[in-house]
Amino acid sequence: MQTFKSKRTxxxxxxxxxxxxxxxxxxxxxDVCQECAVKHDPRLPHNQQSLYYQMKFKMExxxxxxxxDAMAHCTEEVKERWIEGLKIxxxxxx
Numbered sequence: 001m002q003t004f005k006s007k008r009t010x011x012x013x014x015x016x017x018x019x020x021x022x023x024x025x026x027x028x029x030x031d032v033c034q035e036c037a038v039k040h041d042p043r044l045p046h047n048q049q050s051l052y053y054q055m056k057f058k059m060e061x062x063x064x065x066x067x068x069d070a071m072a073h074c075t076e077e078v079k080e081r082w083i084e085g086l087k088i089x090x091x092x093x094x
Contacts, residue, residue, distance in 0.1 A: 025055055036070070045071040059065055067093045 002015050028037035037052035046053050048070035057065035067086060071079045071093075084092045 002043070023059065025052070025059065043074065043078060045078070047072055048090060067091065 002010050003011055005057070013017060018089075028034060032039045033042070035053060035056070038045035038047040038050050040047065044069040045067070048054075048065055048067050053070070054065055057063075057069060071082055074082070079085060086093055
């Protein structure tokens with residue numbers, strides 16, 4: 001356990017880091033996508049910003065999910081449209 005001194009209050013706080021291997025993720029509701037826990041057309045990307053998707057992906061792959069990961073199962077046409085749409089919102093997919 002690590003201790004830190006708060007700059008604002010001067011109090012000492014203890015922080016315990018919990019390794020990812022000790023987490024358990026409950027399954028999503030049956031009527032939503034089982035990968036991202038969001039209701040969407042199966043031909044569309046998973047919701048890369050879904051907390052469930054982020055945690056599940058990190059637990060399975062040991063790294064953060066990208067939009068490319070979320071779109072991996074999509075057709076090239078769908079990927080192109082989503083990349084264009086994300087770019088309009090300031091998200092660059094590389």
